[in-house]
Amino acid sequence: MGHAAALVGSIPSPGSNRLGPLHAYGLMIALGVLAAIELAARRWAKRGGDPNDMWAIAVWAVPAGLVGARLYHVITDWKTYFPDRPLDALAIWQGGLGIPGGIICGVAVGVYVGRRKGIRLPVGLDTVAPALPLAQAIGRVGNWFNQEVFGRPSDLPWGLEIDPAHRPARYAHAATFHPTFLYEALWNLALVGVLVWLDRKRILRPGDLFVVYVGGYGLGRLWVESLRSDEASLLLGVRVNIWMSLLAIVGAAVVLAVRGVRRRPGDSDEPYLGTAAATGAPER
Secondary structure, three states: OOHHHHHHOOEOOOOOOEEOOEEHHHHHHHHHHHHHHHHHHHHHHHOOOOOHHHHHHHHHHHHHHHHHHHHHHHHHOHHHOOOOOHHHHHOHHHOOOOHHHHHHHHHHHHHHHHHHOOEOHHHHHHHHOOHHHHHHHHHOHHHHHHOOOOEOEOOOOOOEEOOHHHOOHHHOOOOEEOOHHHHHHHHHHHHHHHHHHHHHHOOEOOOHHHHHHHHHHHHHHHHHHOOEOOOOOEEOOEEHHHHHHHHHHHHHHHHHHHHOOEOOOOOOOOOEOOHHHHHOOOOO
């Protein structure tokens, strides 16, 4: 199929990466964060927790996640910035957030703050599990405005139009590309639905829902990453993010195998440590 035919059913890219005075990339990240915190707060309230806990944790976890995401991106794509453009490593509005780094740092800080507030760790992690892919899905829209994180050339009806200035040199004459950011966003939204459904079934052990999120995200990122066209650091000839995705999938499978999946009599859904002992209620 020729370029003209491909453009008939293609997805256009925005002419600007700004919405009024705001950088669209940053705005999408902010909207994703707010939506995730609100979802987590509502889920926490249904578990009997104080919804303000989630907002209090987010005050520390969100900045930590952003710093971790940027550091991961700069470290894994250091050739983009060093030695010629070191100051661009700080230009977060231009795009460039490594989700694995954001998850690691954000969750680590969130766990620390949650423990200080007396939150039962497995229950807290299960609460935020669907909120994380929701934030990721909304944030990926920012890549559309920046015309970045797209895949190899594609003549599919949903191929994404990319301006010549944003095309990789080796694909300078291609007109449309795989919208890999859209693939990942849709995968993440589906993952939100699966996690919420599993949570309602109450068949998994506390803490396992978060592990399913890690494995599910890794599985989606694995096939999306294999379609990407942008330059990336390689390890043994393979993109670093593909290795990270494989690590997430294998790690999640091992944890589920070791911990077990089905609930046990001693498992508790109480939101706070010591709640059952303080109230005299049986552990659930």
